[in-house]
Amino acid sequence: MQANLENKVVGIILAGGRGSRLSKFTDEIPKPMIPILNKPVMEYQIEKMKEYGIKDIYVTVGYLKEKIIEYFGDGEKFGCRITYIKEDEPLGSCGAFYFLKDKINKSAFVVCGDVLFNLNIEKFYNYHKSKGGLITITAHPNSHPYDSDLVILENNNDEYLTLSDYILLGYTKEELYEHNDKTLNALNSDFYKNIFNSKEFKELLKNKQKKSNLVLGFDKKQNAENRTNYHNLVNAGICFMEPAVFNYFEKPEKKDLEKDLISYYIGKSKVYAYRTIDYIKDMGTYDRLDIAEEDVRLKKLDTNSKKKAVFLDRDGTINIFKYPHSDKNSLELLDRAAEAIKLFNKAGYACILVTNQPSISKGFITFNDLDEVNKKLETLLGNEGAFLDDIYFCPHHQEYGKEGEVTEYKIVCNCRKPNTGMIDKAVEAYDIDKNLSYMIGDSSFDINVGKNAGVKMILVETGLGAEDKELGGYYYFAKDLYDAANFIIKENDINISL
Numbered sequence: 001m002q003a004n005l006e007n008k009v010v011g012i013i014l015a016g017g018r019g020s021r022l023s024k025f026t027d028e029i030p031k032p033m034i035p036i037l038n039k040p041v042m043e044y045q046i047e048k049m050k051e052y053g054i055k056d057i058y059v060t061v062g063y064l065k066e067k068i069i070e071y072f073g074d075g076e077k078f079g080c081r082i083t084y085i086k087e088d089e090p091l092g093s094c095g096a097f098y099f100l101k102d103k104i105n106k107s108a109f110v111v112c113g114d115v116l117f118n119l120n121i122e123k124f125y126n127y128h129k130s131k132g133g134l135i136t137i138t139a140h141p142n143s144h145p146y147d148s149d150l151v152i153l154e155n156n157n158d159e160y161l162t163l164s165d166y167i168l169l170g171y172t173k174e175e176l177y178e179h180n181d182k183t184l185n186a187l188n189s190d191f192y193k194n195i196f197n198s199k200e201f202k203e204l205l206k207n208k209q210k211k212s213n214l215v216l217g218f219d220k221k222q223n224a225e226n227r228t229n230y231h232n233l234v235n236a237g238i239c240f241m242e243p244a245v246f247n248y249f250e251k252p253e254k255k256d257l258e259k260d261l262i263s264y265y266i267g268k269s270k271v272y273a274y275r276t277i278d279y280i281k282d283m284g285t286y287d288r289l290d291i292a293e294e295d296v297r298l299k300k301l302d303t304n305s306k307k308k309a310v311f312l313d314r315d316g317t318i319n320i321f322k323y324p325h326s327d328k329n330s331l332e333l334l335d336r337a338a339e340a341i342k343l344f345n346k347a348g349y350a351c352i353l354v355t356n357q358p359s360i361s362k363g364f365i366t367f368n369d370l371d372e373v374n375k376k377l378e379t380l381l382g383n384e385g386a387f388l389d390d391i392y393f394c395p396h397h398q399e400y401g402k403e404g405e406v407t408e409y410k411i412v413c414n415c416r417k418p419n420t421g422m423i424d425k426a427v428e429a430y431d432i433d434k435n436l437s438y439m440i441g442d443s444s445f446d447i448n449v450g451k452n453a454g455v456k457m458i459l460v461e462t463g464l465g466a467e468d469k470e471l472g473g474y475y476y477f478a479k480d481l482y483d484a485a486n487f488i489i490k491e492n493d494i495n496i497s498l
């Protein structure tokens with residue numbers, strides 16, 4: 001049983017649009033009525049909302065509205081109460097919100113009418129509320145970022161542990177350094193184990209582990225020509241809004257949800273992004289419809305369907321190893337790496353990058369340099385139709401006392417592999433089932449983080465893999481990432497013909 005959001009949330013379905021890309025259907029029926037295994041998309045939406053107690057649902061209708069009203073009626077048959085907002089002339093995706101002014105005094109869960117989703121609405125709601133913004137959009141990467149509107153997020157690095165944090169907890173620099181073993185064995189020291197296991201430290205991390213995720217804007221697809229380096233992140237078509245957003249509407253006129261309403265509030269008020277690996281797909285084209293039918297058959301819409309991931313090392317696993325990697329232009333993908341990631345994307349594995357980047361603490365590169373290199377990685381993958389679901393990195397290193405180092409990050413931390421901090425963070429953020437997941441990398445750090453986190457580890461021969469093979473401790477030794485992907489797909493009997 002899910003949380004009951006009945007008294008806190010109303011649903012809004014944007015069902016007024018024409019859906020011209022699916023004209024074979026939409027000459028006869030409006031987009032929300034397009035059948036997926038004989039059931040309209042909108043019915044799946046209502047069922048999912050109802051699971052979370054959302055029963056007051058407003059539906060904006062325009063194009064062929066009679067068909068929607070005839071099927072859903074007042075909602076009673078479907079266990080909800082539907083109020084229709086009727087457009088006499090097309091008002092864009094959200095112009096009809098004008099009529100909701102002063103009618104809604106709860107958070108609104110807003111869904112585009114052609115989106116099939118299996119989203120943990122409770123988790124999304126809690127995130128929206130904890131951020132305290134006016135609007136929280138859902139965001140995820142896609143397989144064609146080069147011609148999509150991209151979400152641009154604020155980059156802050158407040159989530160990383162610093163020397164000052166340790167000092168605030170009552171430790172002195174001298175005391176910390178005394179226990180930093182330059183041979184990198186500090187992880188075995190009781191001194192640090194005790195810190196990591198203390199309530200204070202765990203509390204500190206919990207407060208730290210919040211990415212800003214403030215939306216700074218959208219990079220529109222018409223700018224695509226000038227795009228050379230970007231993070232692959234798009235608006236997934238579902239959001240939470242507070243009632244104050246309706247003040248934006250002064251009269252019934254054509255308005256677009258992203259281009260007008262959300263864009264208007266970016267910078268004026270707080271708009272956040274909720275990154276998710278939950279199933280959210282729009283039914284905008286015919287081939288997507290086929291995939292959706294298959295997804296329903298494969299039970300991808302079941303609430304308790306488990307989520308699996310591959311945790312991927314970066315250097316020597318996806319791209320050619322260089323150290324320090326400070327120049328985005330020198331980044332090169334390894335052979336078949338993009339193809340491998342595409343296989344994971346299709347097979348339903350979230351691709352989570354977990355990379356040690358001690359060059360930051362050593363002063364060789366800045367956070368910004370790293371961000372540029374990571375963007376390059378996403379761009380090169382994106383050009384091949386492959387994507388990473390999220391990127392985690394560790395900027396720390398514990399060997400102190402070198403010229404040019406950044407003292408704040410010259411510490412023993414819980415995130416530097418083989419410590420499990422990055423994997424732990426991802427598991428919590430995305431509800432990943434570790435039993436179904438893998439760590440893939442080219443070095444002893446990766447072998448050991450796999451062991452420490454309790455996920456199957458695949459060592460790749462690329463990068464340092466040929467050397468570290470002797471160490472043992474891995475589950476499978478693969479020629480490269482593509483070989484690893486095929487191994488996983490075979491081992492789990494996954495059919496990815498689609």
Ligand SMILES: [Mg+2]
Nearest residue numbers: 313315316442
């Ligand atoms: Mg590596």
Ligand SMILES: [Zn+2]
Nearest residue numbers: 394413415416
């Ligand atoms: Zn770290």
